[in-house]
Amino acid sequence: MSVEHTLLAVLSFWPSTGYNIKSEFEHKAAGLYWGMSYGSIYPKLKKLEDEGFIYTVEQEDEGRKKKLYELTSKGWEEFENWLKVPPSYPVIKDELLMKMSTWHEDMDYDILITHLTKRKEETEDILRFVKEWPQNGYSYISKLGTLSIRFAEMRLETELKWIAESIEALKKDDLPNGQDPHGNTEKLLERRRKAIGEKKEK
């Protein structure tokens, strides 16, 4: 029931519309929140309303009609009970790590360096945002929110450090030794060459 609880959590800050929730999640703040599409948000909001966790505060004052949702007492209770449940361990899907750790020696390292460089730029962008966010003067960030953001900051900085080290190592071809007790590196290259019918280069 995680999407529902995320919605309750967002609504705990202040009453919001479905559209608004989506935009809040758009810049998704470096892993603090994760994205949701309208296709999940609107039906879930309706469901939460049907079940009595939230209610609509119709708004028409600014010309546009929109549906503001607010938590009911049942909604607050559900939200707070969810807060008390020990969180499950985070899931990280990092394609770069997957690719890097399955990269093989007949594949040009330069392409990998390109991937790392792209990642570096993206991470720098997010880090810049994360650093400015708690000082922009208008966003609401609670004391504990600041602690969470501190984590994002530390994590992103660690990542940049690792990227720099990795690019260095790749450029100098100064890579650490792996662990290959059964000569797998060679076997892999042989299997590959046999399969694609290539003769050994170098």
Add this chain to the structure above:
Amino acid sequence: MSVEHTLLAVLSFWPSTGYNIKSEFEHKAAGLYWGMSYGSIYPKLKKLEDEGFIYTVEQEDEGRKKKLYELTSKGWEEFENWLKVPPSYPVIKDELLMKMSTWHEDMDYDILITHLTKRKEETEDILRFVKEWPQNGYSYISKLGTLSIRFAEMRLETELKWIAESIEALKKDDLPNGQDPHGNTEKLLERRRKAIGEKKEK
């Protein structure tokens, strides 16, 4: 097509069975890989075989009958083309951060400390595994695999550092100031109390 490519990547190391792939992913190595269930693995392997990316090497020598899958030349090609595609930015779903940043001041901090402590233990377990893995003498880890593991190590150590700092801050009630230009903290507590009909404590 990400699950498919993950399967090709795993098979690039050596021919494997569906069962074997699942076990490889079981300890999922700190975010380097992510889990898959039999319900995805077996149908996808069949699909990949039908499409000519992998083929079966029937095995019956050890009593048990199992289906070893190996990459075809088309499979190697597809795998390597996938390696060349710039990876998308990682998705992190961290419920602890979500809960922490939406925690409010009428919720007992002790529970949050419990969550952090649990997370600390889980992270320590994984870190221990990650550190021993490249030195256990039997696992195959390529040079680039070692670099990836280095990242996992750094990330986990950063996390532990942040957890320690956060627990300290919570215990001493020495939290950083947030950013609250519109008095949202108070508004939130008022909305909540109004909703659940509680009078202000403290």
Add this chain to the structure above:
DNA sequence: GAGCCCATGTAAAGTGTTACATGATTGC
């Protein structure tokens, strides 16, 4: 009046997990 952002919603397609069924072999 064209294009863009605000705003709500749905149907179909895609993707994945859970739970079960089945059966052989190994270790105690």
Add this chain to the structure above:
DNA sequence: GCAATCATGTAACACTTTACATGGGCTC
């Protein structure tokens, strides 16, 4: 002989995204 592990597979369910439909207001 019984439990655990090895091994393959599927059907039903859950969950999400994609793509579309709709319409008002704002700005140039």
